[in-house]
Amino acid sequence: MQQVSVGDLDVRVGLTGGDIGRISKTIDAMLEQIRSLISRIYLEESEKRKLEMLAMQSQIRPHFMYNTINAIKWMAKMQGASGIEEALNSFSSVIKFTAKTEGDFVTVREETDFIKDYIQILDLRYFNKFDVHYDIDENVLEYKTLKFLLQPLVENAVFHGFDKIEDKGMLEIKVGQEDGRLIFVIKDNGIGIPDELLDDSHSIQKLNSIGISNIQKRIELNFGKEYGLFLSSEKNQGTVAKIVLPIMK
Template identity: 60%
Template sequence: MEILALQSQIRPHFMYNTINVIKWMAKIQGASGIEEALSAFSAVIRFTAKTESELVTIRDEVEFIKNYTKILDFRYFNKFEVSYKIDPNVMEYMTLKFLLQPLVENAVFHAFDDIDYKGKIYIRIYKESEGLIMEVSDNGRGLSKNEHLEAEAGDKLNSIGINNIKKRIQLNFGEKFGLWMTSQDTGGTIAKIVIPIIR
């Protein structure tokens, strides 16, 4: 067990150091795009490798999403853009790690399929009396009635990620909290996470 624990610590550290070497080479050769992509990837690995706690600050979760979407933007050549509206007073509140990533992934991989305009993702985080609200909405094609039912059931889309979010929230915080997905009248989808306020 001790050896496995040590190996799990070495692997991310080794990857991080290797990426830094490639980033340094890219900088010397003037390949700024590669350098920027590797910086974002390094930050994603660093965040993923944090194992001390399942809880992170909203600030850390948002920083992770910014780096993650930067990598996707390089991959999909400016297919979408992301806007953030986050109450500054919630930045030091705690959340479960990786709650937003599967929702952003769904927007990029599914909502923006077969659209002839630029995709937009809106991430909003704020406090209400019921708890901390995290919303990921998009201007994509929206969910059909069948897709909406499948999303609720955890089928298709990123079913592992969607189910993971729902189960982790309910296991940690109870049935009162969770994830709800709805289609907007104007097109696109809103995914709404509600968790308790944890200072």
């Protein structure tokens, strides 16, 4: 017990018989549980770092890009090219958000503002291909959320969901709270995700640069298995992605 008190958790009492034997057995079991817990924590923290690095791959980090785009934006403004100015303004906001390195969490307001800028850029690329509707509860805007949870889902809806549909795409983004939890819902009327992809996390991950499975793992590692990403989809009927998080004020 003296060895344990100074941090040596690899010891084993190993005594048998009587009360001392029962105490010995209990202590040995306790130490085994502690060693197992420490090992699991190390593995989870290592997995978190790997997933965070994957998320970082989506970021455009050099600040000189942000400054350069701002310079081009002001040139466009001086020349009266309002469309170019507006596009560059959205792009510079996206770069500014993705270049933030402090911490893994942002406010819901920051995450949704980032998505609005990102969608505005997508709308320039896919002109009049889709409409977007926002339903964001103002009461949750200052709550905290993990960064980059929505972008892969929006990317999937636009790049894959609307790719081959004849009608105009409709993207709905809803943010609110339900049963004491923070809820994000992204709904589209696209071609849907095939059942074989929904059942295969490796195939799902190939759908975008970060990966839907990355979102699920990041949520699970940070908050536990009772939270996460839930997908439902029907062929040619669209996809609904629901993210459930704890409320963090």
